[in-house]
Amino acid sequence: MLEARCPKCGYHCYGWALVKPEEHICPKCGSKLELIHEHKPQTEKKQASENSNLR
Numbered sequence: 001m002l003e004a005r006c007p008k009c010g011y012h013c014y015g016w017a018l019v020k021p022e023e024h025i026c027p028k029c030g031s032k033l034e035l036i037h038e039h040k041p042q043t044e045k046k047q048a049s050e051n052s053n054l055r
Helices: 042-054
Strands: 004-005 012-014 035-038
Touching: none
Parallel strands: none
Antiparallel strands: 004 012, 004 035
8 A cells, every 4th residue: 555744744644546646745735745665575574474374
């Protein structure tokens, strides 16, 4: 899921609507939102390991 935050006022949002560039504007202050790309491979590896243990 996509996430974004406003660097000016701190507004935080998430959702597939962020795919559209016109949704990259903060509804509180009008600044451009910054998309958050937090890829956590360590978490994914841990989940894969836990899932394999359940079988």
